[in-house]
Amino acid sequence: MKEETVSGDQRLLELRNRIDNIDSEIARLISERASCAMEVAEVKKATGEDALYYRPEREAQVLRQAMERNTGPLTDEEMARLFREIMSACLALEEPVKVAYLGPEGTFTQQAALKHFGNSAQSRPLAAIDEVFREVEAGAVNYGVVPVENSTEGVINHTLDNFMNSNLSICGEVELRIHHHLMISDVTRPESITRIYSHAQSLAQCRKWLDAHYPNVERVAVSSNADAARRVKGEWNAAAIAGDMAAELYGLKVLSEKIEDRPDNSTRFLIIGTQRVPASGDDKTSLMVSMRNAPGALHDMLEPFRRYGIDLTRVETRPSQSGNWTYVFFVDLKGHCDTADIAEALKEVGACASDLKVLGSYPRGVL
Numbered sequence: 001m002k003e004e005t006v007s008g009d010q011r012l013l014e015l016r017n018r019i020d021n022i023d024s025e026i027a028r029l030i031s032e033r034a035s036c037a038m039e040v041a042e043v044k045k046a047t048g049e050d051a052l053y054y055r056p057e058r059e060a061q062v063l064r065q066a067m068e069r070n071t072g073p074l075t076d077e078e079m080a081r082l083f084r085e086i087m088s089a090c091l092a093l094e095e096p097v098k099v100a101y102l103g104p105e106g107t108f109t110q111q112a113a114l115k116h117f118g119n120s121a122q123s124r125p126l127a128a129i130d131e132v133f134r135e136v137e138a139g140a141v142n143y144g145v146v147p148v149e150n151s152t153e154g155v156i157n158h159t160l161d162n163f164m165n166s167n168l169s170i171c172g173e174v175e176l177r178i179h180h181h182l183m184i185s186d187v188t189r190p191e192s193i194t195r196i197y198s199h200a201q202s203l204a205q206c207r208k209w210l211d212a213h214y215p216n217v218e219r220v221a222v223s224s225n226a227d228a229a230r231r232v233k234g235e236w237n238a239a240a241i242a243g244d245m246a247a248e249l250y251g252l253k254v255l256s257e258k259i260e261d262r263p264d265n266s267t268r269f270l271i272i273g274t275q276r277v278p279a280s281g282d283d284k285t286s287l288m289v290s291m292r293n294a295p296g297a298l299h300d301m302l303e304p305f306r307r308y309g310i311d312l313t314r315v316e317t318r319p320s321q322s323g324n325w326t327y328v329f330f331v332d333l334k335g336h337c338d339t340a341d342i343a344e345a346l347k348e349v350g351a352c353a354s355d356l357k358v359l360g361s362y363p364r365g366v367l
């Protein structure tokens with residue numbers, strides 16, 4: 001028995017020594033990688049004043065390679081997340097990237113910004129989607145992060161409408177699994193809850209659960225989930241629906257976990273900026289198309305895509321801001337706009353449209 005303990009201790013010591021050696025090797029390699037990134041910055045700087053340090057297509061390739069190379073035991077996603085952070089730190093050595101997101105702190109949009117840019121980005125919460133657009137346009141930040149669609153509740157109109165009056169492009173996308181929890185503060189009496197705060201989208205994503213568990217409780221829509229969490233602090237008869245980040249930020253206790261009606265509930269966010277992103281090998285393109293109001297207009301718009309075998313992943317319709325009962329179509333397709341087939345199809349669509357704008361080609365969300 002005693003001998004076994006000794007050999008167990010011995011084994012632990014040996015393994016920890018091995019880990020220490022591996023760690024110093026990893027540290028040496030990370031430093032070498034960081035020095036390389038600094039040299040890359042010099043090369044980019046030599047190209048001119050407004051050198052672009054952040055390169056979405058390259059980052060997507062690095063993450064995809066990390067996943068393809070992986071042989072376990074870590075999952076592909078876990079491996080890519082580690083590389084996400086290494087790259088984030090390397091990019092910060094070149095130039096810290098400044099990002100504005102739809103705040104306040106603790107929202108899912110902040111989580112999306114972190115997922116996309118990593119922890120070394122400088123991020124700033126703003127109160128409204130319009131403000132995120134404005135701040136990027138003004139050059140106060142390099143990129144903005146805004147929600148664009150939810151798998152349960154559909155499109156976020158406000159984001160699409162902003163593109164009608166903006167010259168910004170889409171530089172990337174990020175998808176986030178959205179888990180909602182019912183949370184309370186330390187003064188809340190769970191049996192006395194008469195009010196539940198959350199963002200309207202989140203209340204809608206948990207509608208069935210609320211009908212089943214709190215049918216007679218007032219649902220109060222507020223400006224964000226984080227705002228809901230903040231209000232609950234100090235209210236003995238209220239609860240909030242929000243995510244992990246908000247619970248942690250406001251020190252709330254989770255009463256019921258993962259209460260979203262659909263287990264695959266997820267939200268897609270866009271990275272907006274001023275950059276044209278080269279092809280990464282697995283890309284998407286977003287378009288905004290206005291058609292003259294005539295019979296067959298929608299068919300005319302879609303037909304070239306069918307003919308060139310282009311895969312449309314989404315078509316949304318929004319009222320145009322120029323006249324009643326005229327519409328703007330937001331179209332997402334697979335592929336980069338520099339690809340010959342897509343370029344040809346766009347030329348044909350452009351010829352029959354009253355306006356066609358490529359909002360951007362960007363790497364498909366990796367993580």
Ligand SMILES: C=C(O[C@@H]1C=C(C(=O)O)C=C[C@H]1O)C(=O)O
Nearest residue numbers: 037040054055058059087090091
């Ligand atoms: C090093 C580069 O710059 C940045 C950092 C990257 C990295 O650390 O791998 C990748 C792309 C850029 O955002 C590069 O462009 O290669």
